[in-house]
Each structure stands twice: as C-alpha cells, then as structure tokens.
Amino acid sequence: MDCRMVVMVPSPHGGYEPRKIRRIWIIVIIDVRSRAVLGYHISLRRECSALDVLITIKNALSKWAPRTLTFCEDGYAEGAALPSAHSEVYLSACWNEFSVDGALANVCPRVEEPLLHIVGAKVIKPQDPTSYSSRRSKDDRPFIESFFRVLASGTMHRLSPSTGSSHEDKKGRDPEKIAAEVQFQLDYAEELLDVTIANYNATPHTGLGYRSPLAQMDFLSSKTKNRIRHADPELVKRMAGSRKVCTLLGGEYTGKRPYFNFENAKYTSEWLVQRPDLLGKKLWLQLDDETDARWATVSDSNGLIYGTVHVQPPWHRSPHTLYMRQAIRALATKRLLFLTGNRDPVQALIEYAEIHANKKLPVHPAYLQARRIMMTSTQALDEMKEPNFSVPDVMGEINRQAMPEELTKVSGASKKTKGTSPPPEPKPKSASQSAPLPKMRMAKTW
Structure with a gap:
C-alpha cells in the first residue's frame, strides 16, 4: 500500500514513541463474475510469502466478522460484509479455478497442493504457455487491477502520509515525517481497509447493472444453489499450518524422553513415553494454528493421528509463529x-x-x-471469561444452605454486631477417632 504509517511503542522514559514501519502488503481474492471480495490478508513482512497466500485463502473460506472501530461509530454501510458473513451459503464455498500472477509465492507447491485437495481448485498461472492467463498485454488482469485502483484512490491516496503511485505524487512532501507527526498508526490502516472492502461489496457496481457485488452473487447463486461446493472446516482450519516429516528421537537407550526436532525446537509429550514402537520412525508434524506454534499434531503417512505434542522451553510460554x-x-x-x-x-x-x-x-x-x-x-x-460474579458470595450462599439453621443465625448475628461469636461446641469424637496411634518403630538394619 502506498502509505507510510507508524506504531506507538512504549518508551522507557514514560509514554509512547512513534516508530515507522515498512510498507504493508494486502492480498485480495475476488470473484470475477460477481466482483465480490471473498477474503483478504494484510502482510507485515518485507515481501509476501506462500504463507500469506494460504492465510488469504483461509480467510476467504472462514467467516468474516466486523471490527470494533475506533475512528468512528458507523463506518460500515448498511449490508456491508464479506460473502462468508452475508449468508451461510457462502461460508466455506469453494471455487474451480484460481488465477494468479507470476509471483513465486502464488505458484509454489505449498499453495497448489492445499488448493487442489481442500478447495478443489486448479491454479491458473502465467508460467503455463497454454493458459489464458499468460501475459499478452498490460491489461490481462482487469478486474483485480481495477479493484486495487479503486481501493488505493479511495483510501490511502487521500491521506496525508500517502506516497502516491509515483515519485511525482509526493510534490515535495515527506510522508514519513508526516506519518510521525499525525501519528497515523497501523491499527487505523487495518480498520480503514476492512471498512472499505466491506462497503465495496455492498456498493452498486457500474459493471453489474448497478447491482452490488453481494446482490449479484445472490442472483447467480439462486440459480445454482445446489452446485456450490463447501470445504471441510477442519481442513480449512489447518491449511495454513506448517507440515513436515520428522524422526522420533530419544528413548531409554539415549537417556532422553522421546522428542521431535521441528523448526529449531523440541516437541514432546507424555504419551510418547508409552510408545517405544515409534522410536526411529518418520512421522508427520503439523501445526493446527499458524499463529500458535506451541502445539503440533502427530500423524503417519496414512493420515492416522496419534496425538499432540508441545514445544519445550523456552518456547512454551507465549503464542508465536x-x-x-x-x-x-x-x-x-x-x-x-x-x-x-x-x-x-x-x-x-x-x-x-x-x-x-x-x-x-x-x-x-x-x-x-x-x-x-x-x-x-x-x-x-476475554471472550472466554464468564460474566462477572462474586465468588465468595456464591460460595457463602452454598455454605449457608448446607449449614444448620442455628449456625446460620449465629453467623448472621456476628455480621450484624461485627464481633466474634463463640464457636459451637465440638461434637464428641468416636472411639475409633480418639484411639491413640501406636508408637513409631525404627526399621531394622541387617
């Protein structure tokens, strides 16, 4: 994106300091017939990778949810959404062809294999001379290029920290200095892009007879509703996780607990100790969540899942990629x-x-x-937390229900007088409880 932005970093002297970041990348998947944006992903790396493309595909197959906005209260237009949140019919909906440009991140086997096995789509790439997507002119990809032009002209190019589409657009301005002065943060850019893309799907399009992309998608799907394929949610959840063949090492002969070496860290679990028959075998390790590399699933070449393993210190504390x-x-x-x-x-x-x-x-x-x-x-x-309630009051109510009526009155009177009431007389112990224990004996040594 043609814009400079900063992040507010806590200062050791108190307060926050603006730090500039590199330009962000946005990857978008758009449906050609309806012009609807199926999903997108904002990459914070220096260059886009195959993982960013897989996360974009995963977002297109997962349900979208609107963000909590900070710059305004009514940023989303009426009916603004992505198809996965617009209707349950479009949730995890698959496509048949996936046309990309010639970037290696788009045409590598790590992207082609999940697309073929999970989505059932074939990658249409310019490297194939027989493909219609091979580069023949500068306007071979009109739909996505037109969308990016609308996205840039309607968002980033209208901001003061914008760098423009060429060097002439700066006109003597310093976008990095302006971004530090106005403190245009990355969080604001993410909210702005999410609102703009969601509103684009609900805006009438001139190329669709002034129908919105979502309305056009509803019109097309009403005729072919039974022909929409849906991907498996469990496979979609794991499609962006790294997968690698690892050998189970360790064992009783080495004096170490069985473990795997996976991406410069050791992974182990309790159940591996009880499976000595797996020592020395090559097994598949896959991350279920690409944003939390602390856990991995172990399976064999036939897809049989044995269990999960966790990473060893010091990587076990915080979630990370x-x-x-x-x-x-x-x-x-x-x-x-x-x-x-x-x-x-x-x-x-x-x-x-x-x-x-x-x-x-x-x-x-x-x-x-x-x-x-x-x-x-x-x-x-925070979402997993239960509603706020007073635990001592609840436990006190349970105890009051379980206590006799006399003790309840005594405790109530002590609360009113704020004094200490004499404890109730202890019940006489049984004979078995009052019997003294035998004397301790020392063990004999031979």
Missing part, C-alpha cells in the same frame, strides 16, 4: 538477544524492539506480528 521464532533465533545468533530457559523469547523480542537505540530503522516485522498475536490472544481470553 514460526516466522517469529526464526527472527528471534537470527537475532540471538547476532548476539542481539540472549535466550535462556527461564526467559520468554517473545517477551525478549518485544523488549528488544521497544528499547532498541536505533530509532531511524523501521520496526522488525516479527515485532508487529507479536503485537498482533498478543492482542488476538488477549481478546480470545
């Missing part, structure tokens, strides 16, 4: 971070990015991912 783990290890190799068994590597990365002396360089993308994951996990924990 494999990209964050690689970045942390790279900083540790350069002696910029010092990892120990008692220190959280994610917290060490956050402290390094926030206290680093060189404030002219952009913030590390792994730090931005750590902030996003921490925020997401915190929100998930």
